Amino acid sequence: MSTDHILSFEEAMEKYDPVLGFEVHVELNTKTKMFSSAPNVFGDEPNTNVNEVDLGMPGVLPVVNKAAIESSIKIGLALNCKIAESCRFARKNYFYPDTPKNFQTSQYDEPIAYDGYLDIELSDGTVFRVEIERAHMEEDAGKLTHMGGATGRIQGADFSLVDYNRAGVPLVEIVTKPIEGAGSRAPELAKAYVAAVREIVKNLGVSDAKMERGNVRCDANVSLRPHGRERFGIRSETKNVNSLRAVEHAVRYEIQRHAAVLEAGEPVVQETRHWHEDTRTTTSGRAKSDADDYRYFPEPDLVPVVPSREWVEELRAALPEPPAERRKRLKADWGYSDLEFRDVVNAGVLDEIEETIAAGASASVARKWWMGEIVGRAKAADVDPGQLGVQPATIVELAGMVEAGKINNKMASQVLDGVLAGEGTPEEIVEKRGLAVVSDDGPLLEAIDAALAAQPDVADKIRGGKVQAIGAIVGGVMKATRGQADAGRVRELILEKLGVTV
Amino acid sequence: MAAINRDDVAHLARLAHIEMSAEELDRMAGELAVIVDSVKSVSEAAGDDVPATSHPIPLSNVFREDVVGHTFTAEQALSGAPDSDDNRFKVPAILDEA
Numbered sequence: 001m002s003t004d005h006i007l008s009f010e011e012a013m014e015k016y017d018p019v020l021g022f023e024v025h026v027e028l029n030t031k032t033k034m035f036s037s038a039p040n041v042f043g044d045e046p047n048t049n050v051n052e053v054d055l056g057m058p059g060v061l062p063v064v065n066k067a068a069i070e071s072s073i074k075i076g077l078a079l080n081c082k083i084a085e086s087c088r089f090a091r092k093n094y095f096y097p098d099t100p101k102n103f104q105t106s107q108y109d110e111p112i113a114y115d116g117y118l119d120i121e122l123s124d125g126t127v128f129r130v131e132i133e134r135a136h137m138e139e140d141a142g143k144l145t146h147m148g149g150a151t152g153r154i155q156g157a158d159f160s161l162v163d164y165n166r167a168g169v170p171l172v173e174i175v176t177k178p179i180e181g182a183g184s185r186a187p188e189l190a191k192a193y194v195a196a197v198r199e200i201v202k203n204l205g206v207s208d209a210k211m212e213r214g215n216v217r218c219d220a221n222v223s224l225r226p227h228g229r230e231r232f233g234i235r236s237e238t239k240n241v242n243s244l245r246a247v248e249h250a251v252r253y254e255i256q257r258h259a260a261v262l263e264a265g266e267p268v269v270q271e272t273r274h275w276h277e278d279t280r281t282t283t284s285g286r287a288k289s290d291a292d293d294y295r296y297f298p299e300p301d302l303v304p305v306v307p308s309r310e311w312v313e314e315l316r317a318a319l320p321e322p323p324a325e326r327r328k329r330l331k332a333d334w335g336y337s338d339l340e341f342r343d344v345v346n347a348g349v350l351d352e353i354e355e356t357i358a359a360g361a362s363a364s365v366a367r368k369w370w371m372g373e374i375v376g377r378a379k380a381a382d383v384d385p386g387q388l389g390v391q392p393a394t395i396v397e398l399a400g401m402v403e404a405g406k407i408n409n410k411m412a413s414q415v416l417d418g419v420l421a422g423e424g425t426p427e428e429i430v431e432k433r434g435l436a437v438v439s440d441d442g443p444l445l446e447a448i449d450a451a452l453a454a455q456p457d458v459a460d461k462i463r464g465g466k467v468q469a470i471g472a473i474v475g476g477v478m479k480a481t482r483g484q485a486d487a488g489r490v491r492e493l494i495l496e497k498l499g500v501t502v
Numbered sequence: 503m504a505a506i507n508r509d510d511v512a513h514l515a516r517l518a519h520i521e522m523s524a525e526e527l528d529r530m531a532g533e534l535a536v537i538v539d540s541v542k543s544v545s546e547a548a549g550d551d552v553p554a555t556s557h558p559i560p561l562s563n564v565f566r567e568d569v570v571g572h573t574f575t576a577e578q579a580l581s582g583a584p585d586s587d588d589n590r591f592k593v594p595a596i597l598d599e600a
Contacts, residue, residue, distance in 0.1 A: 048576050
C-alpha cells in the first residue's frame with residue numbers, strides 16, 4: 001500500500017476551498033425485502049433469507065413492498081423533499097457476484113423524492129443548510145467474503161463466498177447537491193450531516209440506523225478548487241465510510257490528499273477511494289465508471305409508483321417531531337445550559353432523561369442521575385446508557401429517598417448498584433443492605449470523639465478558628481460509620497463539641 | 503445512418519462480458535447501426551402529442567403487503583450453484599467492478 005503525500009489541513013485550507021457531496025444509503029427495517037417476501041433480518045444463517053426472486057432465477061417477477069414505499073416517502077418528507085407524482089424503477093447493469101441478477105433494481109431518472117434540504121447545526125450553534133438532490137429507492141446487494149488472501153481484502157484473494165441474505169433488502173439512497181462554503185468546517189459538517197440523517201431515519205422508525213451493522217452507509221465526495229474559482233475541481237468518492245468519526249476523518253484526509261496532488265501540479269484522478277479505519281487513510285479503488293456504462297433502462301417487470309397526494313399528506317401529517325426541533329423544545333423546557341444540554345445529547349441520554357422527568361423527577365435530578373451516575377457505569381460496561389435497563393421509576397424512587405433524608409447520595413449510588421445487580425427494588429435493597437442515614441446522635445458522638453482523638457492537631461486547628469479543616473474529621477466519622485452518617489449533622493455536632501460557633 | 507464504430511461495439515462487448523473477434527466487431531458495428539436506425543423510425547411515427555412511455559400497460563401501484571412469505575433452505579438455495587462452501591456460494595475472486 002503506497003503512502004500518499006498529504007498537506008497539513010491548515011495549509012490545504014489556506015489555498016483551497018472544499019466542495020463536498022454525500023450519498024447516504026439507509027437500509028429500511030421492513031419485515032420483508034424490497035421486491036420479495038423473504039424476511040429482512042440481520043445476522044441469520046447464510047442464504048436462508050432468500051427465495052427465487054432474491055436469487056434472480058429465470059422467470060421470477062418482483063413485487064414492490066408497500067411498506068418500503070411508505071418509508072421512502074416518509075424519509076423524503078422529513079428531508080423537506082417533493083414527492084414524485086409518478087416514478088419508476090430502473091435496472092443498473094453490472095457484473096459482480098454481489099447481485100445474482102447481474103443488475104441492481106434502482107431508480108434513475110425518476111426518484112421518489114427530490115429537491116429537499118436539511119438544516120445542520122454545528123457544535124457552536126451555526127446552522128448550515130445542505131441541499132438534497134434526491135432520495136431514491138433501490139435494493140441492497142449480497143455480502144461477499146474474500147477468502148484465501150492474507151489480508152481478507154480482495155487483493156490476493158483466491159475466491160469469494162457469497163451470502164444473499166442481504167440481497168434485496170430495501171435501501172433509500174439520499175444524494176446531496178454539491179455542498180459549497182463549508183470551508184475549514186467541512187469535516188465537521190460531514191460528520192454532522194450523516195449524524196442528522198441517521199437521527200432522522202431512526203426517529204421516523206424506518207431504519208434500525210446502526211452504522212456498525214451497515215444500516216446507514218456513507219460515500220463521501222470531496223473536491224477542491226482554488227479560492228475564488230467557481231468551477232468545481234475533480235472529485236474523489238470515498239466508499240463505505242461507516243462510522244460518524246470515520247466520515248469526519250475521511251473528508252479531512254481527502255482534502256489534505258487532494259491539496260498535495262494539486263500543489264504538485266498534478267490532476268486529481270476521478271476515482272473511488274477505499275477508507276481504512278486502521279491507518280485513517282484512503283487508497284485508490286477503481287476509476288469511476290460513467291453512468292452510461294451501467295446502461296440504465298426502465299425496469300419492465302415493475303409498473304410505475306404513483307403515490308396519491310392524499311397518501312402523501314396522510315404520511316406528512318403523521319410525521320414525528322423533527323429531532324432538531326425536539327431538542328430545542330426540551331432544552332427550553334428543562335432549563336439546561338448550552339453545555340449541560342450538549343453533554344446530555346452527546347452522552348445519548350436525551351430519551352432517558354425525558355422519560356425520567358415524565359415519571360416525576362425534576363429536570364435537574366434527572367440530569368444528575370443520568371449524567372452523574374449512569375453514564376459512567378455504562379461506559380465502564382461498554383454499553384449504551386439506555387442498555388443498562390435503569391427504569392425511570394427507580395430514579396424517581398431513589399431521588400425521593402434522598403430528598404426525605406432516608407439515605408444520602410452516596411448510599412443512593414450504592415442502592416443503584418444493587419438495582420443493577422438485580423437485588424430488588426431500591427426499598428428492598430436499603431432494607432437488605434442496612435443502608436439508612438444514622439440520625440441517632442449517640443453512635444455519632446462516639447465516632448466523633450474517636451475521630452477527634454485520632455487527629456488532635458486538626459481538632460486544635462478547628463478550635464483555633466480554622467473551620468475549613470473540619471473536612472478531615474467529618475471524613476473520619478463517615479469512614480467509621482461506613483458512609484451512613486448524615487454529613488451535615490456530623491459537622492454540626494463536631495462544632496458543638498469543640499465549642500466553635502460559625 | 504447512426505454512427506456506431508468498432509470501438510463502441512468493443513466497449514459494449516466488454517461491458518456485457520461478451521468475447522468478440524475482430525471480424526465480429528466489424529460486422530456488428532454495421533448491424534447495430536441499422537438496428538438503431540430502425541428503432542429511431544418509431545419516434546418519427548409518434549407525434550408531439552404522444553408522451554414517452556416505458557410501460558405499455560395502464561397499471562400503477564402494484565404493491566405487496568409487508569408480510570413474510572416462503573424462503574429456501576440454504577441447501578435449496580445452493581442446489582444449483584456450481585460450487586459452494588460453508589453454506590455460501592463460492593465464486594472466483596473477481597476484481598472490484600461494482
